[in-house]
Amino acid sequence: MANLHFELVTPEKLVRSDDVYMVVVPGTEGDFGVLAGHSPVMSTIRDGELSIFATDGATPETITIQGGFAEVNEKGLTILAESVS
């Protein structure tokens, strides 16, 4: 299965631009996981942890993000976060 193209952008810089297996996004209405081929979604994000799975079953890498929103389109997942820590 093709990998998901994932971009994490803050106002200061492009933090990550990677091809990964899955990303779990802390949406305002609940967490949701995004795999490759996900249908287009746009959601706001609450402050929380972003889990990035590089491969299937791998230990997730977490990034704490504050505010922003996520957009999934046919090209992949883009997260615009206010700040990253």
Place this chain on the structure above:
Amino acid sequence: MASLKELKGRIGSVKSTQKITKAKQMVAAAKLRRAQSAAEAARPYATQLEKIMGNLAAKVTISESSPKLLAGTGKDDVHLLVVCNSDRGLCGGFNANIVKEARLKAETLQAAGKTVKFYMVGRKGRPVINRFYPGQTMKDYDTTGVKNVGFPEAQEIAADLIQMMEDGQFDVAHLFYSKFKSALVQEPTCQQIIPVAIDTSAAANSDAPAENIASVEYEPDEEEILAELLPRNVNTQVFGALLENMASEQGASMTAMDNATRNAGDLINNLTIQYNRSRQAAITTELVEIISGAEAL
């Protein structure tokens, strides 16, 4: 003609001025590189945001209930000019150009019978604006305490603006800053930030085909996302302006200081020639005096 001692003194003083301008030029060159990469790093966020905004705005119809940031207050009487300047001088016409642009806009607005107010960012523009438009400055945002103006400052400014907007203190806001084109060219720019000037063509031109946009699922829903997005958009625009301004300041400073250094060099050359000439003249006169004295004997 100035005496030798005077000339020597002047050469000395021009030399030390040259040292200062040269140092400032090198500092500006180093800072320019950093400011430029910061401005470039901020671009992906801004373009993404703009794209999403365009898509959303095309879907939401403007009505009474839509957010003020998008629809405006329904009036067009009070204009707020947000003027971003730097805190330091020694950067050529950089600050003067921005202020000039703002004054031009203010004049046209006032001629059209609108009220103009100012919101100043940075130290350098204040005295000029205060002189021409006394009492019309609503607030000064002080950036002198911060070394590198960044996103937190932009957020504060944007929050201020939105608060003032909600209090009904102004109807339209314009942002003035200097766009960084190259180290040699900076362009003073005026940009309307409130209400958001939405480029609907951006949505039409975005690479996602129309039917794809239509099928996008929104969480919570379009209006709420848009309401979240609008203040953020103001943030980003202010932040972008601040970054462009920083890069422009360093660029302008570098060019101005380069010119100053070169001028100082020319001046030193001229003064040195003058110094040598008068020294030689003095020696010649002395010789003539000795020879004519010896002949007289």
